[in-house]
Amino acid sequence: MSFKSFSNRQTTIDNEVVMKGTGVHSGAEVSMILHPAEANTGYNFYVQGGGQIGHVSGDFRAVSNLTLCTVLSAADGTSVATVEHLLAALRGMGIDNAAIEVDGNEVPVMDGSAEQFVDAIQETGLRELDEPRRYIKVLRPIEVRDGESVGEFFPYNGFRLDVEIDFKSEFIGRQRLDIDITPSSFKKICRARTFGFLKDVKQLWAAGRALGSSLENTVAIGDDRILNPEGLRYPDEFVRHKTLDAVGDMALAGAPILGLYRSYRGSHRLNSKVLHALYEAKDAWTIVEIAEKPAHRYVAPRAEFGIAFAMPNFAPETA
Numbered sequence: 001m002s003f004k005s006f007s008n009r010q011t012t013i014d015n016e017v018v019m020k021g022t023g024v025h026s027g028a029e030v031s032m033i034l035h036p037a038e039a040n041t042g043y044n045f046y047v048q049g050g051g052q053i054g055h056v057s058g059d060f061r062a063v064s065n066l067t068l069c070t071v072l073s074a075a076d077g078t079s080v081a082t083v084e085h086l087l088a089a090l091r092g093m094g095i096d097n098a099a100i101e102v103d104g105n106e107v108p109v110m111d112g113s114a115e116q117f118v119d120a121i122q123e124t125g126l127r128e129l130d131e132p133r134r135y136i137k138v139l140r141p142i143e144v145r146d147g148e149s150v151g152e153f154f155p156y157n158g159f160r161l162d163v164e165i166d167f168k169s170e171f172i173g174r175q176r177l178d179i180d181i182t183p184s185s186f187k188k189i190c191r192a193r194t195f196g197f198l199k200d201v202k203q204l205w206a207a208g209r210a211l212g213s214s215l216e217n218t219v220a221i222g223d224d225r226i227l228n229p230e231g232l233r234y235p236d237e238f239v240r241h242k243t244l245d246a247v248g249d250m251a252l253a254g255a256p257i258l259g260l261y262r263s264y265r266g267s268h269r270l271n272s273k274v275l276h277a278l279y280e281a282k283d284a285w286t287i288v289e290i291a292e293k294p295a296h297r298y299v300a301p302r303a304e305f306g307i308a309f310a311m312p313n314f315a316p317e318t319a
């Protein structure tokens with residue numbers, strides 16, 4: 001088991017992981033079990049409720065609401081909220097496939113970051129599967145503007161995020177983080193917590209929403225101070241969290257992305273729009289496999305793949 005680098009084979013978690021925590025919407029205690037899953041299944045949510053189990057795919061086309069967090073919904077009405085930090089942890093730690101069972105309509109918010117998900121994934125470990133990992137390779141730039149927000153994809157041989165935020169609040173201001181996402185670099189962002197302005201949180205509470213949000217899982221910004229007694233985990237915790245959110249949003253692409261994603265004043269909404277724009281521009285991406293050790297004469301690791309690799313770095317298109 002290694003988290004050092006992405007290999008060319010798909011992965012899942014080695015064993016089941018049980019986690020409990022607060023649901024940020026309901027304020028209720030929710031529990032979740034992460035299960036190992038087969039290759040080419042991706043991330044799937046199994047939602048228990050009313051004696052039934054509903055299924056929702058971890059797919060950007062299932063996104064139904066992005067106002068407070070990312071909500072995924074299936075055609076039959078099954079939905080699951082607050083998926084973004086868990087998906088960020090799975091993607092960031094190089095886990096391609098997982099079945100996620102929740103006993104309600106939301107993933108526990110934990111401490112508002114992805115740290116406890118990462119700890120749990122590390123504890124159980126990673127299992128390599130026999131199928132090659134397939135990447136979505138960005139071939140040309142894509143740009144989406146949404147008011148003052150801009151999101152762009154560029155070709156890049158890795159998964160890199162360049163996230164810039166610009167808030168009027170003196171506690172946040174302008175912050176930027178440009179980072180290649182690997183299982184080791186992901187540790188730099190996985191502890192960054194969700195943040196919100198107290199006035200917005202009060203409005204949500206008055207509307208009966210975000211009932212589980214508290215200083216235990218949110219950095220609350222008041223008029224003149226950060227309300228959390230422990231303060232910030234990093235001076236730039238805000239941009240680190242926005243970067244974490246972007247990893248989670250991009251995890252809904254269906255496969256890891258080989259590209260640079262740059263956002264200015266980004267949001268879940270912007271990230272989702274850019275993913276849709278990329279998907280719809282069929283000439284802007286392709287599916288590739290990467291050879292583990294590029295060689296002059298590449299030998300396919302398994303004959304049953306039936307794919308004749310020709311290029312040193314990238315396999316020919318498979319889709």
Ligand SMILES: [Zn+2]
Nearest residue numbers: 084194241245
């Ligand atoms: Zn977040």
